[in-house]
Amino acid sequence: MVNASDLEQAQLIGLDWGSSSLRAMLIDAQGLVLEMRASPQGASTLSGGAAGFSRVLDALIDDWRVPGLPLLACGMVGSQHGWREVPYARCPANAATLAAGALSVDWRGLPLHLMPGLRCDTAAGVPDVMRGEETQILGAGVAQGCVILPGTHSKWAQVVDGEVRSFATHMTGEMFALLRQHSVLGRLMPAQAGEDPAAFAQGVLAARDQGGLGLLHQLFAVRTLGLTGQLPHASLADYLSGLLIGHEVRAGLASRQYDAPLVLIGEPALCRRYGTALEQFDSGPVPQLPNTAAAGLRDLARLVPGVL
């Protein structure tokens, strides 16, 4: 059961509802998390439409239901296969743009406000999209910066005057998992292995100094360095991680449009890897923030009409 004083101090219930997980947060006026509950029932695991989503909340936060306590959600819950599709807002976008795009659904008589994702198109007309990360970017409170959110689909966002001007996705995390689980490169890697920071650094340096040879070529070295015994099999996953993150950092820094400071947001162990890689590219140290969705949702709540 919820702590009564937490519920009293709460100004908002925030949901960070991604593809593979849900984090429900009781948030105070400062954007701090009073209580947090997690569920593996991400948007991509749910079928049955609105009723399926609603039942997840019934089971997870029924004791947080207080008339007048607003509910906001960001992430894949607002996608085509989510609770309700919320069309993407377009870059450039700030908190007001996003709040204006919110749509609400009904959770047993209470309105739940779903935030839109964000879309930007390159000059060549190639679209890019995010859902959830835009809220974390706002939550970081960065007026000018290049905000990096490492993950399955990493995002690099250019923020100017508190506005997300453009962003780019890099499929780095998914590529690592794919190559490790399904490719010829994974075959040499033991299931369990300790971390090898030196092998990670070696992979980053290969991307930095010989990246022009191309990622599709350099990946094969994960196999040959193992076959020839130049790297222990237990270190190959870290070399691969360094190579992939190095290629992302190389491309991300090269396409930075504004000379603004870098900020990392996300899972601390992953942010540390990116921080290390950025330093190898002479672009560090870079401040690292944990998930900032709570503060982002608090900011958005103030701008969605009739919420706060």
Next chain:
Amino acid sequence: MVNASDLEQAQLIGLDWGSSSLRAMLIDAQGLVLEMRASPQGASTLSGGAAGFSRVLDALIDDWRVPGLPLLACGMVGSQHGWREVPYARCPANAATLAAGALSVDWRGLPLHLMPGLRCDTAAGVPDVMRGEETQILGAGVAQGCVILPGTHSKWAQVVDGEVRSFATHMTGEMFALLRQHSVLGRLMPAQAGEDPAAFAQGVLAARDQGGLGLLHQLFAVRTLGLTGQLPHASLADYLSGLLIGHEVRAGLASRQYDAPLVLIGEPALCRRYGTALEQFDSGPVPQLPNTAAAGLRDLARLVPGVL
């Protein structure tokens, strides 16, 4: 049963024995194939060591057994998990270098000569390897050239004075299969789809003109172009193919060390894709040869002591 006149004209039995398949060829003095038989029993499908490999030949070419008709094999049959490991020859290497590295095994009383693979190390000490392609490169009869062998693991080899000076592997084919079968990108692709040459060309152009954004970023467009309806779902696999081949071609051309003519060797439909991509990079038309292992094995047979 074998045609008696073919067997009379034959000068050599050549085996192109890769990971996933075996092609056995009855070869004449000109390096032409009189008869060809294929088996899906590639080296990676066999266990049981020498006996397993021997039984495959018993079943496939028992009627080709003629005392005095020499047997040569190239490919993964000479790898660590093959019939017998034949150590890699080192670049620079020509036909004599490779022939000198051959080792033989016994097939029911007849010697089978296994050719070595080839290894080259970059200046930075990163190794690269091939097994089988070196024989096709020889078979192309190119004195000066950049020989491209598209495939699961494409090879770009620099040939000077008939010597393979260096080469680079690109995991393009494996990456295409991985992304199509196991990634978020494959989810939008229908199981069956006709070819869309325009979508392929669009992917190549994206790699050529915006490759600096990085492959890990550009791959995500396969998803977003599908989600936004800018490309039909049935065209996404061709766009992905163009993007990957475009990145390979971009890196391969950029790291070419000698200004020698390009040659493509391999499966005709795949070579056509590469030919198209190379023309988009203003590097065509490029001559395209089908598998040249037979001519390569004929050349090697003349140089292995006691064979011809």
